[in-house]
Amino acid sequence: xxxxxxxxxxxxxxxxxxxxxxxxxxxxxxxxxxxxxxxxxxxxxxxxxxxxxxxxxxxxxxxxxxxxxxxxxxxxxxxxxxxxxxxxxxxxxxxxxxxxxxxxxxxxxxxxxxx
Amino acid sequence: xxxxxxxxxxxxxxxxxxxxxxxxxxxxxxxxxxxxxxxxxxxxxxxxxxxxxxxxxxxxxxxxxxxxxxxxxxxxxxxxxxxxxxxxxxxxxxxxxxxxxxxxxxxxxxx
Numbered sequence: 382x383x384x385x386x387x388x389x390x391x392x393x394x395x396x397x398x399x400x401x402x403x404x405x406x407x408x409x410x411x412x413x414x415x416x417x418x419x420x421x422x423x424x425x426x427x428x429x430x431x432x433x434x435x436x437x438x439x440x441x442x443x444x445x446x447x448x449x450x451x452x453x454x455x456x457x458x459x460x461x462x463x464x465x466x467x468x469x470x471x472x473x474x475x476x477x478x479x480x481x482x483x484x485x486x487x488x489x490x491x492x493x494x495x496x
Numbered sequence: 497x498x499x500x501x502x503x504x505x506x507x508x509x510x511x512x513x514x515x516x517x518x519x520x521x522x523x524x525x526x527x528x529x530x531x532x533x534x535x536x537x538x539x540x541x542x543x544x545x546x547x548x549x550x551x552x553x554x555x556x557x558x559x560x561x562x563x564x565x566x567x568x569x570x571x572x573x574x575x576x577x578x579x580x581x582x583x584x585x586x587x588x589x590x591x592x593x594x595x596x597x598x599x600x601x602x603x604x605x606x607x
Contacts, residue, residue: 412593422583424540424597436593471539482528482547483591487539 384408387472387488394462395496401458402491404472412436412477413455414485415447418469430455431477462495469493498523502586502598509576510606517601519586520568526588529562529569532597534583543584544571576605 385406394400406413415427429437433449444460455472472488499522509515519529530545546553546560546569553560557576562569569588573580586598 414595422534422600422602424585424600426594426596429593431593439594477593482530482545483589483593483595484530484542484545485532485540485587485595487541489539 385488393494399460406474410474414473416471467495498596500598506602508604515573517571521588525590531571532585581605
């Protein structure tokens with residue numbers, strides 16, 4: 382069984398378009414994340430949600446709008462795509478309890494290419 | 497906030513040699529010290545972690561050592577094999593909702 386899944390795996394689109402990436406986890410975790418990994422492999426947190434509530438927003442442009450319909454799903458919608466948005470986007474989840482050790486379980490990634 | 501540095505950024509070793517990657521952090525409240533491995537085109541995956549009450553942990557050919565006083569921890573890989581070639585990330589954290597990853601170390605193991 383896939384623990385953290387993302388769709389689509391690849392996304393190629395034109396500048397200015399709007400696109401969405403979906404993420405689901407079946408681990409029963411409370412916390413979910415979006416990370417952006419650029420071409421130099423830097424892995425940067427974008428958003429963190431706990432029990433459907435936004436906890437962390439790392440000064441991401443408001444063209445990026447995450448949505449968590451329930452604690453097993455975290456989607457990412459991107460408006461007016463720009464060339465600099467090209468990257469691999471990883472969804473992840475963790476137990477999320479402040480007292481526990483937050484091992485991150487990553488999805489397979491979505492490679493976004495903006496032309 | 498947490499400042500995380502990893503060294504070296506690139507490491508090339510001969511198969512069978514050892515490899516060591518060091519991670520330095522700034523937040524003295526950090527209590528969890530994981531290492532993730534990301535193979536080419538794949539997702540990052542946890543390979544070993546250590547908690548603040550332990551100085552060293554070993555799992556077959558990999559080990560992690562922690563020096564809380566100096567605020568650094570290291571990944572040690574012995575008897576390296578070509579399949580160890582990957583990018584390795586440290587991610588020290590305080591158990592909250594934000595994890596800062598190091599910049600990554602590209603390890604090349606030459607056969």
